[in-house]
Amino acid sequence: MQIVWTSTLHSYMPIFVSFLHPLQQSQFLFYCCLISLSSLHAGKALNRPILRFQSSSWVRTVSRTGKSRGPEEPRIGVFICHCGSNIADIVDVKEVVDFASKFPNVVFAVDERYVCSEPGQALIRENIRKHKLNRVIVASCSPRMHETTFRKALEAEGLNPFLLEITNLREQCSWVHMHEPRKATQKAKVLVASAIAKATLLEPLTPMKFSVTPAALVIGGGIAGIQASLDLANIGFKVHLVEKTPSIGGHMAQLDKTFPTLDCSACILTPKMVDVSRHPNITLWSYSEVESISGFIGNFKATIVEKARYINKSLCTGCGTCASKCPVKTIPNEFDLGLGTRSVAYIPFPQAVPLIYTIDKENCLYFTKGVCRVCEKTCPFKAVDFNQQDKKVEIEVGTIVIATGYDLFDANRKPEYGYKQYKNVLTNLEFERLISAAGPTGGQLVRPSDGRAPKKIAFVQCIGSRDILTNPYCSRVCCMASVKQAHQAKEKYPDAKVFVFYIDLRTFGKGYEEFLWRVQEEGVNLVRGKVAEIYRKPKDENLTVLFEDTLLGQTREMDFDMVILAAGLEPRVDAQQIQKALKLSMSPDSFFLEAHPKLRPVETHIAGVYLCGCAQGPKDIPDVVAQASAAASQASIPLIQGEVVSEPTIAYVDKELCCSCKICESVCVYDAIEADETDEEKRAKVNEALCVGCGSCAAACPARAITMYGFTKEQISKQLAALLTEPT
Amino acid sequence: MSAHDLTQKHKLLECIQCGMCTGVCPVSKKTNLNVRNYMREAAVYGELPRHPENELWSCTTCATCEARCPKEIKPYEFLIDIRGSDVEAGKIATTLRDALESVFKNGNPWGRIRSKRTEWTQDLAVKHYAKDMDFLYFVGCTPAYDPRAQEVAKSFVTCLEKAGISFGILGTEENCCGNEVYGMGEKGLFEHLAEANQKLFRKYDLKQLVTSCPHSYHTFKNRYETRNFEVNHHTQLLANLIDEERLAFQKKLGKKIIYHDPCFLGKQNNIYDEPRKIIESLPDVELLEFDRSRERSLCCEGGGGRMWIDIPGPRLAEARVQEAIDYGAQILAVACPFCLSTFEDAVKTAGVEDQIQIKDVAELLSQTL
Numbered sequence A: 001m002q003i004v005w006t007s008t009l010h011s012y013m014p015i016f017v018s019f020l021h022p023l024q025q026s027q028f029l030f031y032c033c034l035i036s037l038s039s040l041h042a043g044k045a046l047n048r049p050i051l052r053f054q055s056s057s058w059v060r061t062v063s064r065t066g067k068s069r070g071p072e073e074p075r076i077g078v079f080i081c082h083c084g085s086n087i088a089d090i091v092d093v094k095e096v097v098d099f100a101s102k103f104p105n106v107v108f109a110v111d112e113r114y115v116c117s118e119p120g121q122a123l124i125r126e127n128i129r130k131h132k133l134n135r136v137i138v139a140s141c142s143p144r145m146h147e148t149t150f151r152k153a154l155e156a157e158g159l160n161p162f163l164l165e166i167t168n169l170r171e172q173c174s175w176v177h178m179h180e181p182r183k184a185t186q187k188a189k190v191l192v193a194s195a196i197a198k199a200t201l202l203e204p205l206t207p208m209k210f211s212v213t214p215a216a217l218v219i220g221g222g223i224a225g226i227q228a229s230l231d232l233a234n235i236g237f238k239v240h241l242v243e244k245t246p247s248i249g250g251h252m253a254q255l256d257k258t259f260p261t262l263d264c265s266a267c268i269l270t271p272k273m274v275d276v277s278r279h280p281n282i283t284l285w286s287y288s289e290v291e292s293i294s295g296f297i298g299n300f301k302a303t304i305v306e307k308a309r310y311i312n313k314s315l316c317t318g319c320g321t322c323a324s325k326c327p328v329k330t331i332p333n334e335f336d337l338g339l340g341t342r343s344v345a346y347i348p349f350p351q352a353v354p355l356i357y358t359i360d361k362e363n364c365l366y367f368t369k370g371v372c373r374v375c376e377k378t379c380p381f382k383a384v385d386f387n388q389q390d391k392k393v394e395i396e397v398g399t400i401v402i403a404t405g406y407d408l409f410d411a412n413r414k415p416e417y418g419y420k421q422y423k424n425v426l427t428n429l430e431f432e433r434l435i436s437a438a439g440p441t442g443g444q445l446v447r448p449s450d451g452r453a454p455k456k457i458a459f460v461q462c463i464g465s466r467d468i469l470t471n472p473y474c475s476r477v478c479c480m481a482s483v484k485q486a487h488q489a490k491e492k493y494p495d496a497k498v499f500v501f502y503i504d505l506r507t508f509g510k511g512y513e514e515f516l517w518r519v520q521e522e523g524v525n526l527v528r529g530k531v532a533e534i535y536r537k538p539k540d541e542n543l544t545v546l547f548e549d550t551l552l553g554q555t556r557e558m559d560f561d562m563v564i565l566a567a568g569l570e571p572r573v574d575a576q577q578i579q580k581a582l583k584l585s586m587s588p589d590s591f592f593l594e595a596h597p598k599l600r601p602v603e604t605h606i607a608g609v610y611l612c613g614c615a616q617g618p619k620d621i622p623d624v625v626a627q628a629s630a631a632a633s634q635a636s637i638p639l640i641q642g643e644v645v646s647e648p649t650i651a652y653v654d655k656e657l658c659c660s661c662k663i664c665e666s667v668c669v670y671d672a673i674e675a676d677e678t679d680e681e682k683r684a685k686v687n688e689a690l691c692v693g694c695g696s697c698a699a700a701c702p703a704r705a706i707t708m709y710g711f712t713k714e715q716i717s718k719q720l721a722a723l724l725t726e727p728t
Numbered sequence B: 001m002s003a004h005d006l007t008q009k010h011k012l013l014e015c016i017q018c019g020m021c022t023g024v025c026p027v028s029k030k031t032n033l034n035v036r037n038y039m040r041e042a043a044v045y046g047e048l049p050r051h052p053e054n055e056l057w058s059c060t061t062c063a064t065c066e067a068r069c070p071k072e073i074k075p076y077e078f079l080i081d082i083r084g085s086d087v088e089a090g091k092i093a094t095t096l097r098d099a100l101e102s103v104f105k106n107g108n109p110w111g112r113i114r115s116k117r118t119e120w121t122q123d124l125a126v127k128h129y130a131k132d133m134d135f136l137y138f139v140g141c142t143p144a145y146d147p148r149a150q151e152v153a154k155s156f157v158t159c160l161e162k163a164g165i166s167f168g169i170l171g172t173e174e175n176c177c178g179n180e181v182y183g184m185g186e187k188g189l190f191e192h193l194a195e196a197n198q199k200l201f202r203k204y205d206l207k208q209l210v211t212s213c214p215h216s217y218h219t220f221k222n223r224y225e226t227r228n229f230e231v232n233h234h235t236q237l238l239a240n241l242i243d244e245e246r247l248a249f250q251k252k253l254g255k256k257i258i259y260h261d262p263c264f265l266g267k268q269n270n271i272y273d274e275p276r277k278i279i280e281s282l283p284d285v286e287l288l289e290f291d292r293s294r295e296r297s298l299c300c301e302g303g304g305g306r307m308w309i310d311i312p313g314p315r316l317a318e319a320r321v322q323e324a325i326d327y328g329a330q331i332l333a334v335a336c337p338f339c340l341s342t343f344e345d346a347v348k349t350a351g352v353e354d355q356i357q358i359k360d361v362a363e364l365l366s367q368t369l
Ligand SMILES: Cc1cc2nc3c(=O)[nH]c(=O)nc-3n(C[C@H](O)[C@H](O)[C@H](O)COP(=O)(O)OP(=O)(O)OC[C@H]3O[C@@H](n4cnc5c(N)ncnc54)[C@H](O)[C@@H]3O)c2cc1C
Pocket: A219, A220, A221, A222, A223, A224, A225, A242, A243, A244, A245, A248, A249, A250, A251, A252, A255, A257, A258, A259, A260, A288, A289, A290, A403, A404, A405, A406, A407, A408, A428, A429, A432, A477, A481, A484, A572, A574, A578, A612, A613, A614, A615, A619, A620, A621, A622, A624
């Protein structure tokens, strides 16, 4: 039987079981426990806070004795928790206590209102002393809740913390069998019996420690990456900031003003960009990409490719002679979204950091036709170097922050709005460039078709967002962006008529609703109804907008001379590259998935890797900055601690049994097990730092050579046998 | 059906009241039909919408509302169900009732007797379909009976013959496909037709069907549940024949042609390229495009039973014809017998016969052969 080890399965299984006939139940339970034991284990291991190591060649034996008191003849104590009324209202706990007391190795059994409480923990400790317990069973809630709590109680009494076994009477019993107290009590007994069976075979285990490289890698140089880098650098750690494009700044650099306070985006961003370039702890890798990443928390190795700019970065002073002399000046400027042009030798925008010019090889006359070299001749600092090559650099870091940001939704995917077909239909980001004093029109808000000032402007909300056909989620910033832009349009042209067409206006942040009210007072018209279509009459650049005013229940057509589409935010097209390199998970919306939406919002499922900014989901700058600081703080914890400790519940290969078939290698998604090339017979070897203890290899190994510490085959079989025995 | 049942069936509570369906609804230009409000009344207040008849029956089942809906709701299907209860209660216009009765009695909605269904073939040697033939040409009620649309059927047959395709028709055995019956809400009759037709198709062991009516195409393709034959629209087959160079062009057309995407072919079945490919391959033509083309094409008001009920107000077909003229087109090309009919009417009522002609793509093609 091939088993899928997932924690989802684990959490749904009890519900499923409760639907089955008792006979089916017991058969099903067999598979169930096999899966649930291991998946529980997997889930836990995935979430383990931190890894580490002392020496990666260090191998344990199954019977290795822990640091503290070792197990002689098992003396088991069983603590059955009421969980207030959660368990005790359904399960007859006294009956379970009686049942447990009758097992040969159980020397003590008791029930308690809250075993996790202070008195509950004291009860465990007191009885460890009194009855010389060397195994403890707690029958309570999910081990994800209180395993650490109970382990500490054991440790306090000098007992190895891994001599604890938890069985889940809440999620897997009382909650799912709420209407069948009798059956629930019987099931509770079976669960306790299986815990006892396992407890007799428990071995002491010792966690491992690994040292940490005191440096961090930040991928993406938007405001998220900038903030995270500055914070980490200010704490005192070395930071490698990798940015794909020639300059840091990201989308924020493209914005004109920022809601709701309307401060100039460049004015608040550029000082931070300069701080990054000057910070002694930050190495800025601009025009660079991360090619590969290996390793694990505390000990990552990354290969960075610095793309050739064909301009020597240590000689270029940013004087711009190359750009002004370059004969090719008609290349659409990416930064201005093609609304303006640039030379082949260029910087994306005047405040670019680093202030180093780049030659765009694809359009350069020298590279395409072998002629020109004007820049080389005219550069006063002899910085042009056509022989430059891409450079690969290896760096070592302890933690990684992902801050790769977003892509704007491609409005062409909604043909009903005629984007790119009609000159006067623009996106919200294009509006930012048009209204920016540093933009292609020098801040003139004019119609691309004829350069005239628009008299009637429509803002159309939710383009690509809140739509099953494209992105079901709300992009969270476009309402406020449009309200801001409506204000800016009114500011430029007080007589212009400005309409915002919306489904819901989401102005949830601090000061946002107040800003909306202000904009309403300025004379902006808000229409509740999403624009259904935009069309154009033959030979006319004016636009007819079709919509229903849902508050009036009237369908209308209205003419505008400019339409701004509030395009939503999407995951970056190339996000999967990073996702694959780090084996991160994506949420259903394809943004990077956090470890827990509420309680671990900036961590990922991979220890040592953190998230911030729009890479994790759409958000505005205040949220991005807050999250970036949170990610920096999380990413600094292992760096400050200097070492990381791992769960010892990982895989171990018995070399005598291993037949070098490499099946384990093919099933391990963490690349944690491989045939050891240094071993003559090429036996499989576990990388203890990478292994999360998911158990896939152990299940797949045809030679049964792999043992999972804490989940040995003997332990599981004994547990299964107990599960299949009818309780008395 | 109760308001509650309709709410469940059409997932009405999932509606986010965005107003896309209503904003885009082509008939909102002439009536106060507001399908969003109708659905809201049913979903939120549990009331079956009661509105003037001309609103409910103005829907052309063009499905643009469905195409735009961000929640994958099908507002027009909800309207069809509302129509259904009016049909059941006998509260419908006599013209609609006559059409339905005629379908039941004669197998066509035009009130014509069955034996005349093959009249259009008089001067042609069209064979009755037999099992060994490659294609069944399903003519459809309008091309079979309507004198103008008969020209399309004849042209198509000419093309097929010139290309040497083995095909036949079902003659007087052919029945209404039921698409418009479905759109009028008479789902009982639709089921009956669907069963009868499938039985007939099974009798002939049908493998490949071609039809010149997008409404039949849609209904066979998407509404016949146990379909085990392939359905083609005539533009698909003709475009293929051109690709395979099985048709030799002899004459030049020398025209500017603008193509109108029928709702049932375009929006509802994503067939946009084949008709254009045919027109572009004709000798000496210039293909023009409407601003609102392809998935944004404007409805001609021919569907959803609208051929049998007159809803007063401005005609979309007239606006479309005028727009075609404004673009400088000499021919407005269509690929649907209903579009043909509504545009021909519009040309007459607008008095622009000397400025523009309405032609089916098959007619244009046969003219050049
Ligand atoms: C039209 C519009 C107006 C807006 N107005 C406002 C406003 O007024 N106020 C406000 O608060 N918010 C506003 N926002 C939202 C704001 O843009 C975002 O909150 C913010 O820019 C997100 O920053 P970020 O760093 O997460 O992502 P980004 O700005 O997207 O930065 C990501 C960076 O990472 C780089 N990168 C990506 N992938 C890689 C890789 N693999 N390797 C290396 N580098 C990589 C990118 O090149 C980029 O520089 C607006 C958004 C839009 C669309």
